[in-house]
Amino acid sequence: MPTRQERADAVRNRAAILAAAADLFDRADATTVSVQEIARSAGVSKAAVFRHFGDRSGLIQHILEPRAAALRDAVTDGPPPLGPGAPPAAALTAYLDALLDFVYRNRVLIRAFEYLGPDAYYTNAASRFWIAELGRRLAAVDPHRDADYLAHAVFTALRADVLDYLHTVPGMTRPRIRTGLHTLATGAPPPDDRTPRRRARRTSAD
Amino acid sequence: MPTRQERADAVRNRAAILAAAADLFDRADATTVSVQEIARSAGVSKAAVFRHFGDRSGLIQHILEPRAAALRDAVTDGPPPLGPGAPPAAALTAYLDALLDFVYRNRVLIRAFEYLGPDAYYTNAASRFWIAELGRRLAAVDPHRDADYLAHAVFTALRADVLDYLHTVPGMTRPRIRTGLHTLATGAPPPDDRTPRRRARRTSAD
DNA sequence: CTAGGATACGAACCGACGGTTCGGATAGCA
DNA sequence: TGCTATCCGAACCGTCGGTTCGTATCCTAG
Known part of the structure; x- marks a missing residue:
């Protein structure tokens, strides 16, 4: 029994979710991006995200x-x-x-x-x-x-x-x-290291 | 103007919260302990926890x-x-x-x-x-x-x-x-190290 | 081209989270 | 004893990750 071809809207939505998520994750602080946001940004319901990727x-x-x-x-x-x-x-x-x-x-x-x-x-x-x-x-x-x-x-x-x-x-x-x-x-710097040698480097006076 | 003496129940509750929290945190996986749980375990409302410790x-x-x-x-x-x-x-x-x-x-x-x-x-x-x-x-x-x-x-x-x-x-x-x-x-083990010297230690066959 | 069954859809819902609001109980003080 | 500052907990808030379910859509067999 051959598996049915995947529905076109499903393919489209999954791609949209991936793109939106990659974009949001790359842009913002990772921990603050909610699934809700990703779904909205992809023009899709939150349930669609969970359906495609589990969690x-x-x-x-x-x-x-x-x-x-x-x-x-x-x-x-x-x-x-x-x-x-x-x-x-x-x-x-x-x-x-x-x-x-x-x-x-x-x-x-x-x-x-x-x-x-x-x-x-x-x-x-x-x-x-x-x-x-x-x-x-x-x-x-x-x-x-x-x-x-x-x-x-x-x-x-x-x-x-x-x-x-x-x-x-x-x-x-x-x-x-x-x-x-x-x-x-x-135990040693990499062979092509270019950073200046320092002795007793002091923490900058901040 | 001298500050009024702290109320006895406040002192009592703060101590109870600290004790309950220390106990729960020491026992369970830290990330799974909710403020709600701590409050309940201390016999106090959740609001009391936030009042005493901010967050x-x-x-x-x-x-x-x-x-x-x-x-x-x-x-x-x-x-x-x-x-x-x-x-x-x-x-x-x-x-x-x-x-x-x-x-x-x-x-x-x-x-x-x-x-x-x-x-x-x-x-x-x-x-x-x-x-x-x-x-x-x-x-x-x-x-x-x-x-x-x-x-x-x-x-x-x-x-x-x-x-x-x-x-x-x-x-x-x-x-x-x-x-x-x-x-x-x-770059070297501590002077009193007792762990056996090993050459090319292999990852255990798991 | 159409009928029908599989499949993906989103709205609404769920329990739990950290945190806040607020009227009422209570403890300190005169 | 009575006044008042303080502390109390119940109920509430918005948001989170995740789920349910009736409906609309898409593939395919005839």
């Missing part, structure tokens, strides 16, 4: 997934150093840079996801993949450290809310965060 | 503050190595241990606080104090690293939700987290 979490995942797929492909099948085959140190550097970039570009959406529930950020399939891969690359660089713990710690430092906070409140620039992140993961 | 955030802070005060005093005025006067490495080790212990003991309450809002965890006065002190001790140990960034990263690794997750999902023990945390902060 708020499903909607967010549907927007985030295609964006994450590109990075995942580059990591598993792309050319080195991000893809497989590069020497461990270069592989780790490229991976950290790619993750930082990805989280930063999608930070509002990821924050919405983090905010879903206590462990939502860590226990979803995508994050588990990133963490496992991070652990592998860390272990390849230095098998003496506890790569599993370190992977979780570094991944935590990559949380969207953390990056957002570091950027807006203490005003840390992205290169500085990048340097700090690499230092955290490897 | 949910105020209530949580009122419970957390006295617990934090003890640690803060030990850090600023207590005997070394937690208090001032110890050599930098010992001061940092003691501080990390004290923070880890404090967060772990009060993790449910702190999670409730973290959950209040996006930057609530970092921007409140107490956290700013812990982060600044952490930065100072980190800088004293190694002035070459970016102590300000590192302080934020280590403090993030000390978030209650992170510790809770590490403990319950990947099943990391507290000594292991402690070792990882010290390694993160200093």
Whole structure:
């Protein structure tokens, strides 16, 4: 029994919801966007949103997934150093840079996801993949450290809310965060680091 | 004009609310405890809770503050190595241990606080104090690293939700987290570390 | 082209949330 | 004892994520 073709209005509405949601999530503070708003912005009833995506979490995942797929492909099948085959140190550097970039570009959406529930950020399939891969690359660089713990710690430092906070409140620039992140993961700045060396940097007198 | 003495029932109710809230928060998942529940458990109306503490955030802070005060005093005025006067490495080790212990003991309450809002965890006065002190001790140990960034990263690794997750999902023990945390902060395990050395530790086959 | 059954639609509804309003009870003070 | 500032709880508010259900729409078989 062949499944009936999907109704045209259903296809249209789902696309409209996705577009409206992506737009609203990317624009505003993620936690303040209600499903009601998204539905209204898409010209659709709230029930339609829940029918298509199950719940708020499903909607967010549907927007985030295609964006994450590109990075995942580059990591598993792309050319080195991000893809497989590069020497461990270069592989780790490229991976950290790619993750930082990805989280930063999608930070509002990821924050919405983090905010879903206590462990939502860590226990979803995508994050588990990133963490496992991070652990592998860390272990390849230095098998003496506890790569599993370190992977979780570094991944935590990559949380969207953390990056957002570091950027807006203490005003840390992205290169500085990048340097700090690499230092955290490897004990040394990345090879091409351009941030000035500093001794006993003092907190700015604010 | 001398202020009238506070009404006895007001004093009684405030104490009852604090006790009930502390109990509920310590017991259950922090994010699921509603003000309604607290009020009912204290034998008081919901309005009474808001009258005494302003809002949910105020209530949580009122419970957390006295617990934090003890640690803060030990850090600023207590005997070394937690208090001032110890050599930098010992001061940092003691501080990390004290923070880890404090967060772990009060993790449910702190999670409730973290959950209040996006930057609530970092921007409140107490956290700013812990982060600044952490930065100072980190800088004293190694002035070459970016102590300000590192302080934020280590403090993030000390978030209650992170510790809770590490403990319950990947099943990391507290000594292991402690070792990882010290390694993160200093590049080496704490001097009295007892966790077995491991090379290329593999993720358990789950 | 049309009839009919599947399917998606939105309006109305649900319980619970944090927070507010307000008239009435009550405790402190003279 | 009586006045009054204070504190009380019941009822209410708008909004949230999520569900129910009668109806309108769309695909498809004849």
